[in-house]
Amino acid sequence: MKTRILSLALVLMLALTSVVGCSTTTNPEDSDNQGENEQASGTKFTAGTYTSTTTGRNGELKLSVTVSDDKIEDIEILEHSETATICETPLNQIPETIIADQTLDVDMVSGATITSVAVVNAVRDALEQAGADIDSLSEPVEKEITPAEDVETEIVIVGAGSAGMIAAIKAAEAGKDVLLVEKQGFLGGGDTMFASTSIRAGGTRFQEDLEGQTGEDFYKYLEAKGQEYYPDVVSYETLRTYAEKSGEMVNWLTDLGVPFGSVIESSFSIKTLDGSAPGTHIVKALGNRIDELGIEYRLNTKATSILMDDGEAVGVEVEGPDGNYNINAQATIICTGGYANNPDLVAEYAPQWSNRPTTGASSLTGDGILMAEEIGAKITNMDQVKANPLCYVYKGTGVSLTAITDYCVLINHEGNRFVDESAGTVTSRSEAMMEQTNNEAYSVFDQTVIDDLALMSGYNDSGYFLSADSLEELADLMDVDKETFLATMEAYQTAGETGEDKEFNRDITDPIDTPKYYAALVTPSMQSTYGGITVDIDGRVIDTNDQVIPGLYAAGATSGHSACAGSVGAALIVAVVFGDVVGETAAAEIN
Numbered sequence: 101m102k103t104r105i106l107s108l109a110l111v112l113m114l115a116l117t118s119v120v121g122c123s124t125t126t127n128p129e130d131s132d133n134q135g136e137n138e139q140a141s142g143t144k145f146t147a148g149t150y151t152s153t154t155t156g157r158n159g160e161l162k163l164s165v166t167v168s169d170d171k172i173e174d175i176e177i178l179e180h181s182e183t184a185t186i187c188e189t190p191l192n193q194i195p196e197t198i199i200a201d202q203t204l205d206v207d208m209v210s211g212a213t214i215t216s217v218a219v220v221n222a223v224r225d226a227l228e229q230a231g232a233d234i235d236s237l238s239e240p241v242e243k244e245i246t247p248a249e250d251v252e253t254e255i256v257i258v259g260a261g262s263a264g265m266i267a268a269i270k271a272a273e274a275g276k277d278v279l280l281v282e283k284q285g286f287l288g289g290g291d292t293m294f295a296s297t298s299i300r301a302g303g304t305r306f307q308e309d310l311e312g313q314t315g316e317d318f319y320k321y322l323e324a325k326g327q328e329y330y331p332d333v334v335s336y337e338t339l340r341t342y343a344e345k346s347g348e349m350v351n352w353l354t355d356l357g358v359p360f361g362s363v364i365e366s367s368f369s370i371k372t373l374d375g376s377a378p379g380t381h382i383v384k385a386l387g388n389r390i391d392e393l394g395i396e397y398r399l400n401t402k403a404t405s406i407l408m409d410d411g412e413a414v415g416v417e418v419e420g421p422d423g424n425y426n427i428n429a430q431a432t433i434i435c436t437g438g439y440a441n442n443p444d445l446v447a448e449y450a451p452q453w454s455n456r457p458t459t460g461a462s463s464l465t466g467d468g469i470l471m472a473e474e475i476g477a478k479i480t481n482m483d484q485v486k487a488n489p490l491c492y493v494y495k496g497t498g499v500s501l502t503a504i505t506d507y508c509v510l511i512n513h514e515g516n517r518f519v520d521e522s523a524g525t526v527t528s529r530s531e532a533m534m535e536q537t538n539n540e541a542y543s544v545f546d547q548t549v550i551d552d553l554a555l556m557s558g559y560n561d562s563g564y565f566l567s568a569d570s571l572e573e574l575a576d577l578m579d580v581d582k583e584t585f586l587a588t589m590e591a592y593q594t595a596g597e598t599g600e601d602k603e604f605n606r607d608i609t610d611p612i613d614t615p616k617y618y619a620a621l622v623t624p625s626m627q628s629t630y631g632g633i634t635v636d637i638d639g640r641v642i643d644t645n646d647q648v649i650p651g652l653y654a655a656g657a658t659s660g661h662s663a664c665a666g667s668v669g670a671a672l673i674v675a676v677v678f679g680d681v682v683g684e685t686a687a688a689e690i691n
Contacts, residue, residue, distance in 0.1 A: 144170050144233065150226035156182050156218035163195075163219070165226035172199050175223060181562050182215050189286040190216040198223055204234070205241045209285035213462075214495065248425035253279040253396075255686055256415055256429040258403040258468060261290025261461075262672070263656030263679035264435035265386040270683030272393045276690065279427060280395060281418055283402035287390070288383030289463045290437040291628055291657055291671060295379030296555055297503045298369035299360070300670035303347030306363050306370060318368050319343035325668040329525070333481060335662035337637055339669065342661075342677040349676045356385040375553040377503070378672075406432060406471050406652065413475070413641075413652035431651055431686040434641075435679065438629030438657040439466030440485070446626060449482040453626045457498035459488050460627050468658040469632040476643045477652070481631030486666030487530035490543055491625030492564055498625040499564070501543060502526070503553050507610045508545040509592055510622075512536040515584030517592070520604040525667040530624035540623040542578055544589070546614045565618045574617045628671060630660040639682035651690075655682040 145167040153162045161182065166174040175195035180187065190209040194216060197206045204224055208216045228234055255271050257264050260282035268280045282289055301307075302318025319340050326334035350370055354360045358381045361373040372378050390397065401420040406413055407428070415428040439445040440460035447454045458464075473479050489510070490501040501508075510521050510533070518541070519532040533541055550557050559565065568574040571589050575582040589612070595601040596611025633654040634642040641652040641659075655661075656675035665671035 145172075145227070145230040148230065150229045151178070152222040152225040152229070154218050154222040154225065156180060156187075156215050161215075161218045161222060163222050163226070165223055165230070167227070167230050167232075172202055172227070175199060177219075181558060187212065187215050190219055193285075194219045195223070201241060202237075203239075203241050204237045205239060212285060214497065245422050248420055248422040250426040250428060251279070252428045253277050254429060254690055255279070255431045255433065256281065256427045257433045257435060258416055259290065259435035259437060259656075259658070260284075260287045260397060260399075261435060261437055261656060261675065262288070262292035262382055262386065263658075263675040263682075264290075264433070265383075265390060266676060266679030267433050267435060267653075267655060267683035267686070268395050268397075269386065269389050269393065270680050271687040272395050274684065274687035276687045278395050279429070280390070280397040281401040281403060281416075281427070282397065282399050283467070284463050285399050287387045287397065287399070288380075290435075290461050290675075291464070292379050292675060293383055294377075294459065294461060294500060295382070295672050296377040296500050297505075298364065298367075298371040299350060299353075299378055299382075299672045299676070300368045301346035301350040301370055301673055302343060302368055304350045304360070304363075304370055305347075305354070306350075306361055307347070307365075310363065310365060313363070313365060313368065315344045315347050318346060321368060322669055326664065329667040330664045333484075333662065334664045334668050335637075338661045338663050338674075341637060341681070342663070342669070342674055345677045345680065346673050349673070349680060353382060353385060353676070356389055358382050358385050375503070375555065377555045382676075403436070403467065403471065406434075406475050408475050412650040416471075429651075430690040431653065433639075433682050433686055434468040434472060434633060434652070434654040434658055435656050435675075435682075436466075436468030436658045437461065437464045438632065438660075439469060439482075440464045440626050440629050442466045445469075445482075449631070450485045450626070450629070453485065453487050453624075456487070457491055457493050457496075457623065457625045458627065459491050459498040459500040459625045464629070464657075466629075466632070468654065472633045472641060472652070472654065475649070477649060478634040478642050478644045478646070479632060480634045481660055481662060481664075482629070484630040484660055484664055484666055485527070485626070486525075486628045486630070486671075487527045488625045488627040489526060489530040489533045489541075490622050491627075492559075492620050492622055494564065498627075499559070500625075500627065501556070501559075501620060501622060503555055504543060504545055504549050507549045507552075507612075508543045509589070509612060510541045511544055511580060511585060511588060511619075512541045513538065513580055515581035515586075515588055517588055517603060520601075520606045522606060523604070526627075527666055533622075533624050538623075540621060542580065542619045543622045544574075544612065544617070544619045546610070546612045546618065547616050548610055548612075548614050549618065550616075560618070565620050567616050567618045569615050569617075571617050574619055578619055628657060628666065630657055630663065630665045630671065632657070633659040635659045635661060637681075638685045639678055640685070653682045653686050655679050 149166045162179040254277040303315035307313035322339040362371040403416040407415040442465040491498045596608040655678040663669040
């Protein structure tokens with residue numbers, strides 16, 4: 101059977117990225133003669149090595165292509181600033197496929213489209229330098245595909261974010277046969293990959309010598325938040341469960357290689373030692389453990405429905421590269437994340453954030469919620485969402501700058517502050533920003549951010565920020581009332597020195613007085629959702645009659661666990677803890 105696989109050829113014609121510079125290296129002694137030989141002999145290329153630079157998601161991507169007279173011999177990525185872990189698949193897979201198939205007609209890596217297109221565009225430019233017939237290299241390629249067959253396993257897990265990967269690891273460690281499926285082209289395709297600040301926990305090894313940092317203290321912190329924001333919605337049993345297990349799970353992640361080590365006591369936040377984003381570290385560590393255990397996983401494989409037999413979940417139907425087939429299983433665990441990237445669901449349940457950019461993963465389309473609802477699962481708390489006020493829009497894609505929350509001041513176009521930048525919830529700050537001119541503001545910070553946070557240093561290298569040696573010079577680069585802006589910043593710096601913020605009574609930890617000075621134009625984005633499939637404390641799915649659906653479990657943002665993680669809890673530790681819970685529960689309950 102032959103079938104046509106999704107190609108980049110059309111995408112390339114849309115010019116999603118542009119080549120910004122290129123250079124050519126061929127045999128310097130006879131390059132002109134080589135060109136004549138090519139024309140005379142009809143060979144595809146002028147032999148040599150060619151380099152090209154194009155723009156990826158986070159900045160410039162540079163590669164070299166080596167060709168003989170009639171073959172693409174080698175492609176080497178020379179420089180890039182793409183997001184770790186996400187970029188590894190397209191940067192490795194696409195060059196390998198181009199060389200193996202001698203074509204530019206290659207599949208996109210789902211979830212890493214911008215990087216995928218950047219690689220192919222750069223290779224295309226290099227081959228143009230080599231005199232290639234680009235049209236012939238971009239023609240559709242037919243591939244032989246063996247029809248998919250149904251498979252059986254003990255536990256099938258849908259979604260390879262942190263909850264799904266941890267569930268797979270825990271079930272496999274319990275001796276169960278596990279199959280993990282992920283619709284994107286890489287592991288870690290959910291919210292976890294984009295976790296840019298910290299993980300919250302109590303009782304970790306990093307908090308042993310600190311007062312008020314136990315698991316019980318963390319629970320009391322969460323309980324107070326719950327009573328403040330959603331006293332009649334939040335599950336205090338959920339809060340206690342993940343507070344008590346949080347320290348154990350962070351220690352476990354650390355043992356797997358995640359470089360945690362820095363503690364912010366006031367918020368129970370555990371950060372990486374160098375200030376880099378923890379999400380990619382977590383995904384890499386979990387991926388390594390999955391490989392160590394030999395857990396089978398299938399990428400580019402989307403679950404389309406939950407299989408039921410006499411009221412019991414018995415697996416899932418999936419759509420993979422080779423077609424549709426069933427995965428029959430004794431236990432089915434849904435960990436597909438929320439619905440932040442499903443416009444229809446956002447319009448239905450959180451219409452105030454419709455038509456906003458998103459800083460959430462592209463995979464967050466509510467698949468698991470919709471599949472579960474279709475077979476009679478109870479759906480709850482769908483209005484529990486998080487909007488991120490620190491969204492920088494790059495090439496139409498939202499990039500979260502949440503990591504600079506404690507370091508920055510928000511300034512509107514009139515040059516004024518309009519909110520306490522670190523109080524309330526991120527959603528309440530987003531609501532305040534929506535009332536400003538153009539629904540946006542400048543996030544202003546200083547060199548401290550670049551020095552302390554590796555992630556932001558990388559973003560700066562990619563050109564996300566305006567920068568200047570003085571606030572006066574920075575104001576000239578911004579679209580603000582300069583006089584008001586300078587007065588606002590002077591008052592803020594004074595408040596940082598005296599400890600008295602007369603305007604918003606903020607507890608200022610960084611007075612923003614260390615050159616250079618930086619500004620990023622930010623706007624509220626739709627980031628995450630925390631409602632969906634109703635589960636009990638062990639992750640068993642509940643139906644509309646408030647009964648457990650045998651064989652079906654859910655964890656992470658696809659259920660929310662009534663944790664109200666946008667305001668009360670902390671979504672990353674919720675996913676980590678309940679991934680552990682459902683993996684162990686399912687393993688214990690199957691025959």
